[in-house]
Amino acid sequence: MNIEISEVANLPSRFGNFNVKAFKEGEKEHLVVYAKKLDAIPLVRVHSECLTGDAIGSLKCDCRDQLEYALSLIDKEGGMVIYLRQEGRNIGLLNKINAYALQDKGLNTIEANHQLGFAADERTYEVVTYILEYFNIKKINLLTNNPDKMNSIKDIEIVNRVPVIITPNEFNSGYLDTKRDEMGHLL
Template structure:
C-alpha cells in the first residue's frame, strides 16, 4: 500500500484546537484530526465521510452527531478522529443518492444497497492500521457502535469500546433500528 503523507498543520475549530494530517491512498485522501499529547491508549474515532450528514446536516443519519460527539470527546481527553473518504459506506455519492431515492420508496438502508448491487457495507479499514502505526499507536479506546470496526482492526489492540450514543429523530429512527437489528450495531 503506497500512501503519501502530508505535513502536520494546526486546525482551530469550533470544537477546539487540533492538529491535522492527510494520508493519500490512491485517489482517496483521508484526514486525521488529533489532539496532543496522544496517550499510550488514545481515544480514537474511525469516521467514514458522509457529505449529506457531516456537511449539510441531513437528519436521515446520525453521522454528523457522531462526528461532533467524537470531536468534543477528543478535545477533552486527547485522541484522534480518522476521517475516511468512504462516502455512503463506500458506494460513492452518486450511489448513495440513488440509495436515498430507494429509501424514499420504502426500502431500508441495507435493502437499498442490495438493490444497487452492493453489500450492506462496502467499507474497509486497512488504512487505519497504517495511520495508527504512523503515530506509533498499537492500543486504542475505540469510539464506535459498529461491530465491523471492532472485527476489522486485526493489528490493533482495542482496550475499550466507547459507545457513541446519539438521540434518534423522526427521520433516522428506522435507519438506526436497521443498523441495530440487521447490522448488529451496539446501541
C-alpha cells in the first residue's frame, strides 16, 4: 500500500484530549483519533464517514451516536477511532443522497443501494490493518456491531467484540431492523 502519513497533532475535543494522525490512501484521507497512551490491547472503533449523521446530526441512522459513544469510551478507557472516508458504505455522498430519496419512497437501505447498482455494503478494510500495524498493534478489542468488520480485519487478533448499543428513534428504527435482520448486525 502506498500511504502518506501526517505528523501527530493534539486534538482537544468535547469528548477528551486526543492525538490525531491522518493516513492518505490515494484520494481518501482517513483520520485516527487516539488516546495519549495506548494499551497493549486497545479498544478500537472502525467508523465509516457519515456526513449527514456525524456532522449534520441526521436521525435516519445511528452513525453519530455510535461515533460519540466510541469517543467518550475511548476517553475513559483508552484506544482509538479509525475514521474511514467511506461515505454511504463507500458509494459516495451523491449516491447516498440518491439512496435516501429511494428510502423516502419506501425502499430499505439495502434495496436502495441495489436499485442504484451497488452491493449492500461497498466498504473495504485493508487500510485498517495497515494503520494498526503502523501503531504496532497486534490485538484489539473491537467496538462494533458489524460482523463483516470483524471478518474483514486481517492479521490482527480481535480479542473481544464490544457492542455499541444505541437507543433507536422513530426515524432510524426501520434502518436498524434492516441492519440486524438482513445484514447480520449484532443489535
